[in-house]
Amino acid sequence: MKKIIIFLCVASISFSGYTQEFRGLKELIGRRVPWLLSSVSFRGIPDEGGKDVFELSSRANKINIAASTPSAAAMGLNWYLKYYCHRSMSHMGDNLSPVAHLPKIKGSIRIVSPYKYRYALNYCTLNYTMSFYKWKDWERELDWMALNGFNLVLAPVGTELIWQNTLTQMGFTEKEIADFIPGPAFTGWWLMGNLEGWGGVMSQNMMHQQAALGKKIIERMALMGIEPVMQGFYGMVPTTLQYKFPDARIKKQGKWAGNFTRPDVLLPDDEVFTKMANIYYLETRKLYGKNIRYFGGDLFHEGGSSEGVDLTKVAGLIQQNMQQNFPGSTWVFQAWGSNPSKELLKGLDKHHTLVMELVGEHPAQWKKREGFEGTPFVLSPVSNFGEKVGLFGRLEYFNSVVSSAKNSPYNKLFTGIGIMPEGINNNPVVFDLLSDLGWQKDSLVVKDWIKNYVWYRYGYTNDELRLAWQLLLQTVYSSPTVHPDGPPESVFCARPGLDLKSASAYGSSKLYYDTALFKKAVVMFKKAALNIPELNKVETYRTDKIDFMRQVNANEGQRIYEQMISAIKIKDLRKFRAAYARFEKALLSQDALLNTNEHFTLSRWLQQANNFGSTVADKKLAIRNAKTQISYWGPDNNPGTDLHEYANKEWGGMLSSLYLQRWRKFANDVVRKLKGEVTNPIDYYQMELDWSNK
Secondary structure (H helix, E strand, C coil), rough: HHHHHHHHHHHHHHHHHHHCCCCCHHHHHHHHHHHHHHHHEEECCCCCCCCCEEEEEEEECCCEEEEEEHHHHHHHHHHHHCCCCCCCCCCCEEECCCCCCCCCCCCEEEEEECEEEECCCCCCHHHCCCCCHHHHHHHEEEEEEEECCCCEECCCCCCHHHHHHHHHCCCCCCHHHHHCCCCCCHHHHHHHCEEEEEECCCCCCHHHHHHHHHHHHHHHHHHHEEEEEEEECCCCCCCCCHHHCCCCCCCCCCCHHHHHCCECCCCCHHHHHHHHEEEEEEEHHHHCCCCCCCEECCCCCCCCCCCCCCCHHHHHHHHHHHHHHCCCCEEEEECCCCEECHHHHHCCCCHEEEEEEEEEHHHHCCHHHHHHCCCEEEEEEECCCCCCCCCCCHHHHHHHHHHHHHHHCCCCCCCEEEEEECCCCCHHHHHHHHHCCCCCCCCHHHHHHHHHHHHHHCCCCHHHHHHHHHHHHHHHCCCCCCCCCCCCCCCHCCCCCCCCCCCCCEEEEECCCCCHHHHHHHHHCCCCCCCCCHHCCCHHHHHHHHHHHHHHEEEEHHHHHHHHHHHHHHCCHHHHHHHHHHHHHHHHHHHHHCCCCCHHEEHHHHHHHHHCCCCCHHHHHHHHHHHHHHCCCCCCCCCCCCCCCCCCCCEEEEHHHHHHHHHHHHHHHHHHHHHHCCCCCCCCCHHHHHHHHH
């Protein structure tokens, strides 16, 4: 009898714990699919050998979701929504309307994730997409993350206040601190050690706002079974630290892209490092608690100077300090370029180290470096740079890379799949595929998987939709051998010139697919609504239709541009004027098309920035940050910055207010030259600077 009583007590406690554990998912259902709320029940089950698992079944008009963690349960919920209800949530529109009859599950379904980690976000995503997120935006973001099974997410929101509190205790003045902390649209590159102070001064009110937001994010993540990756102290310090502590062991880092001055690196064998790191981590605990288990921070990211530095020793000391302040924590690195180096990884405890391989559009480092010299790693594609607008995603390529890693000698080090886009408001098919790959024992057959995607993306399916998407797989979502760096850039968005190869210094306008076949796919996609008129009421269909039409127009713009240049070369003024008239008409047509959908408008971005600020000064700062980032980027003192147009946006409002004005200047200049007149060089940088300040 005593044993029975003990068993019942333990079972009661366990049941109560699981009920509490899944409370966040009930709330998620209430926010996103309230029509399902009364029909879903959750219960906890053991994991499978340390791996997340969920089970789905129907009983007594209820959908039963059994799962090992809230993250697994949320993925189970999404699995039911997608593959039974044909409903889905995305950054580019939702299809979450109620179903007429709740589909039943025959028997039961059990899905086990092969991976410990399902990771999301890039430091750049925090700015190209999320610079001006407030709680409502983050709440939606976290719901999407949970539904897609991500259990490890980059979230260093509010780090500004940690740094302010740390530097204040280190004797820095308000101005010195303000010169170090950047504006809200540039925090990612500050945290990566690329720049300091640019885009500021961030107000005290704004810093407290971000810190409060960071707390809410972490609290919600805990309910969803998501671990946050916060910012660790890895030695990045203000360049003014040398004046406060002239004897400190500081390594100057030189310049970063665009001619920004990088923050210095304080070496960890200096007592100033220990003091500063301990204050930093204490302030982190004060704001966000002691249960943080993952910290990001990349030494010598995208260059910097490590000459004369014992990287093995330095890395070991930094990790030791991290462990002393947060025992058992894991240091998370971005594998980008030569980072993290072999010498750096050699100094680390690999049980507390994780490498995020940005492998999607680049040759795989994990294979060349033999599993990062024996370090656990996660495969994550970038897919999009600068949140440029463009259709792109090497679906089959990444599917094959995952299969290759699973069957490699490094399969035990291959601990996760992730997404690391620089901007996430684009190409939802990419993120859906990667989310599903996180729960697949075997590789997917992409051409078959896409059929289900079509159905749950739009809530309807027919021959036209299915054929259109098979053609999209052969064109914009193909896997060419040329390794394109994200989507081809639109010539409409480029600083005008006579031999344009791209809009940004790091991109390309080269079209790697059959544009005629792509146009056929778009025609077929639009035709689908003739047979299913209800499609025109579905947000996801309307959004994708505009995006596909936009790409057709951008491709046509490239063809007309080439006609303009051909006319200039043969010095035919009449032909140039005719070609430019067609170009401007196409640009304005594109602007009008994109203004019909909020996902493609400048006004959405600027309104978000305006709402982010709570005072007139904060609003002004946020809006200038927003406009600077998507135009010349910075800094102000370098007209030749190679960062201009890095985050170009083919948006309604952006096309007409900046890009068209530049092209008109160019056309007027060409006409005068063809007439034999002498002209002065056009200062496009000043145009962008003036536009950002308006």
